[in-house]
Amino acid sequence: MRSIIIRRLLQTCCLLFICLPAFSQTTTFTVFADKPGADIQPTMYGIFFEDINMGADGGIYAELVKNRSFEFNQPLMGWKVEGKPVEGDILVLHSTDYNKSNPNFLRVHVGNRRKGELGLTNEGFKGMGVRKNITCHFSARYRTANAGITLHAELVTPDGKLIASAATAMSPGNGNWQTTNMELLPAEETPAARLTIWLEGNGTLDLDMISLFPANTWKNRPKGLRADMVQLLADMKPGFLRFPGGCIVEGKDLANRFQWKKTVGLIENRELIINRWNTEFSHRLTPDYFQSFGLGFFEYFQLAEDIGAAPLPILNCGMACQFNTAELVPMEELQPYIQDAIDLVEFANGPANSRWGKVRADMGHPEPFHLTMIGVGNENWGPQYIERAREFARQLKAAHPEIKLVFSSGTDPDGARFNFLNDTLRKMNADFIDEHYYRSPEWFLANASRYDNYPRTGSKVFAGEYAAHEPSSFVGASRNTARAAIAEAAFLTGLERNADVVEMASYAPLFANAEQWQWAPDLIWVNHLQVVGTPSYQVQKMYALNKGTQTLSLLSENIAVAGQDSIYASAVYDAHTREIIVKVVNAGAKPVTRNITVNTKRKLAGKVAVTTLSGNEPDAVNTFSQQPVMPVNSVVDINNKRISIELRPNSFSILKFGTR
Structure with a gap:
């Protein structure tokens, strides 16, 4: 009988050992939440x-026009002359009397031209990104002594399809510099539009600061x-x-x-x-x-x-x-x-x-x-x-x-x-x-x-x-x-x-x-x-x-967690939200389980909010079409101010303990 009792006691002890929570067998991090350390500056991450x-x-x-004022070392870089120009139709003039900082401007002799016979196209910064039905604001500084010149502005796709156009008559304005403004409304979206300007009529027109901006800046x-x-x-x-x-x-x-x-x-x-x-x-x-x-x-x-x-x-x-x-x-x-x-x-x-x-x-x-x-x-x-x-x-x-x-x-x-x-x-x-x-x-x-x-x-x-x-x-x-x-x-x-x-x-x-x-x-x-x-x-x-407002000590076996088993951790307190925030990194190739105990006299909320960033593969990247490395939210139950959490390989997790 005595041997049977002893055997049953041993079986019970084994069962109790097996049923103990996982954190009893796992490395534990302790956050000392009642002893805040250094202040964290509002400027910490910028x-x-x-x-x-x-x-x-x-x-x-957001400027879409490259070399809008013709000041590049090659004054017409980014621009292409269109139509059927003759020698001297389009000139780049340099005058510090006009502008000491940006002395170049364009002089165009229009000379009884119809639309399509004389113009310029700007390529943008390897294209112009425009969106369907999002207005683009065109503007240009100009000067002319003649009435009767019309400026046409067009947006075209790489294959030459017209998707927006507007036109305006150039006012003489006593020969002084003026600004013209027009709106272009693209009929479709493209990342590689071009801006073409056609000049029609007769006379001489000076142009500078030719500009195009989307309205949704x-x-x-x-x-x-x-x-x-x-x-x-x-x-x-x-x-x-x-x-x-x-x-x-x-x-x-x-x-x-x-x-x-x-x-x-x-x-x-x-x-x-x-x-x-x-x-x-x-x-x-x-x-x-x-x-x-x-x-x-x-x-x-x-x-x-x-x-x-x-x-x-x-x-x-x-x-x-x-x-x-x-x-x-x-x-x-x-x-x-x-x-x-x-x-x-x-x-x-x-x-x-x-x-x-x-x-x-x-x-x-x-x-x-x-x-x-x-x-x-x-x-x-x-x-x-x-x-x-x-x-x-x-x-x-x-x-x-x-x-x-x-x-x-x-x-x-x-x-x-x-x-x-x-x-x-x-x-x-x-x-x-x-x-x-x-x-x-x-x-x-x-x-x-x-x-x-x-x-x-x-x-x-x-x-x-x-x-x-x-x-x-x-x-x-x-x-x-x-x-x-x-x-x-x-x-x-x-x-x-x-x-x-x-x-x-x-x-x-x-x-x-x-x-x-x-x-x-x-x-x-x-x-x-x-x-x-x-x-x-x-x-x-x-x-x-x-970022929190004060640092908190987070220790494992009385030392900071900075690379032991490829794990790194820190903790802060946020006085604004009354949260204890723990950051944990698993830089290793295998999942790791860790226990986190919060040493505090405060009451804690029953659940911990967890945000985890990880990639399925270490080489994973985010692209315009796919973003596999994005934060994922979850919750973990808290038991007697302690949680157990599995840290994914190659991951960064933030845990928020709410206090009451």
């Missing part, structure tokens, strides 16, 4: 914009931005907008640098320059890549305001790109560069009756843009950079102590160049040090603990340009894999865990035109009619929408 990959002209700036602003591209940015709820970019700020030489004062005011007075990415990549030359500056500093500030982001302009510090010419302005000639920075603060924040505040007000924004930070140089390095950075800091801090300054740590996140800049800038008490990382997915996984041992006081880190780069065998949009995005998500757990060190982060570059890109990977890919967020876009969006 946007880096640069006019690369046709990101501005041919991209977010962002906020329906005339001559504005592509609404679908801006919407993807707004959906991220970014904390900041860094502009106008990186290397484009420096220019190949100082003459080619970005000068913000030339990008504000009337559009026709903004001086066009060649884009420094025009011939940078020999395997993807873009000789027709210029900057019209229709998207200028006013529009950047306005965009930042529209999407609720803090503006972060980057200014040239007297140094051209050190990979190109390495031109330097002498220290005794640096003052105009510093004055540009001081004047920019006045443009953004000054009263409407100040010199530069009036320029802003005259452009339609009398209220300030609330600028709080400025970047000094981009990816500059060496003692020559430090020399100029010191002088910028001295004068800017004296003039505007309220403005925080961002300084460069060079091109790489390690090495002698980085160490020199990092050490020197910290001794200078720099507000922010801008670190850049274009590295393999493996580097991002290995560096998830990069900031665990950084100084907790002093200069803060701006992770200004990050992107996981697949090998060169991955080309174009194929480089934006799920694997790369998951590696970035793992790295960001380390940034979030160290929010007292890192206060800003942004992926780079932002946009790429699928037809005319130079650099990949990129956050968002576009064509003339579509936009698509990459897996990396989804990762940063998930972080930005769930």
Whole structure:
């Protein structure tokens, strides 16, 4: 009898062991929710914009006409003369008396022509994307001394089919420059329309700023931005907008640098320059890549305001790109560069009756843009950079102590160049040090603990340009894999865990035109009619929408979760929503189960909302026709402040614990 009792007791114990919840046999993460740590800045996750990959002209700036003012090095690039012209019918005139910034204009001798005998066609940026029944606004500056000239504007498909047309008579107007406006209503959608202008009648007509914009721009602003591209940015709820970019700020030489004062005011007075990415990549030359500056500093500030982001302009510090010419302005000639920075603060924040505040007000924004930070140089390095950075800091801090300054740590996140800049800038008490990382997915996984041992006081880190780069065998949009995005998500757990060190982060570059890109990977890919967020876009969006307000300690066996069994994790508390938010990455190739316990005196909701991003294959990418790497929502039951969750391979999950 005794042996039978013992045997039954053993069977019962075994059964009890088998029936215990799964988390009793699985690694447990503990979130210490009653001991919040560092504050997370509202600026934590933002946007880096640069006019690369046709990101501005041919991209977010919705102008459909290329070389609208005939200022390209080849004045008729993008244009084709149509009909039966004779010598001298169409001339490009250059007159600084007409316009010092954009001196070229077109002179057409019409000469008793009928429609179809003399005209011009503009190809757009490898086509013009137009939508059925969405009005396109045509405009042009013109001058004529003769009555009797009619201008016909037409949209045609690649095979020559007419899909929209309008006409207007040119008024003499005493020979002064005027503007004509017409509306074209496409009868069908096409990504590759062309604009043709036919001239009919007799006389001489001068033309400039020939322009075509869709009516459905962002906020329906005339001559504005592509609404679908801006919407993807707004959906991220970014904390900041860094502009106008990186290397484009420096220019190949100082003459080619970005000068913000030339990008504000009337559009026709903004001086066009060649884009420094025009011939940078020999395997993807873009000789027709210029900057019209229709998207200028006013529009950047306005965009930042529209999407609720803090503006972060980057200014040239007297140094051209050190990979190109390495031109330097002498220290005794640096003052105009510093004055540009001081004047920019006045443009953004000054009263409407100040010199530069009036320029802003005259452009339609009398209220300030609330600028709080400025970047000094981009990816500059060496003692020559430090020399100029010191002088910028001295004068800017004296003039505007309220403005925080961002300084460069060079091109790489390690090495002698980085160490020199990092050490020197910290001794200078720099507000922010801008670190850049274009590295393999493996580097991002290995560096998830990069900031665990950084100084907790002093200069803060701006992770200004990050992107996981697949090998060169991955080309174009194929480089934006799920694997790369998951590696970035793992790295960001380390940034979030160290929010007292890192206060800003942004992926780079932002946009790429699928037809005319130079650099990949990129956050968002576009064509003339579509936009698509990459897996990396989804990762940063998930972080930005769930950044929280304070960090929370998340430990496994009393250590941070940063790569054990290919798992990475962090946690935050959101005081606005009263949620405990846990982010977990499984960068491995197999599913893994983990338990998560919330150590808190608060009551928790009975279910946990889970959002998971994963790809069926590590190489999966999002395309215009298919987006397999998208967030999927689910719920998990909570039991005694504990859950068990299976983490899919190559996945990033966000778990929200509601508190009561």
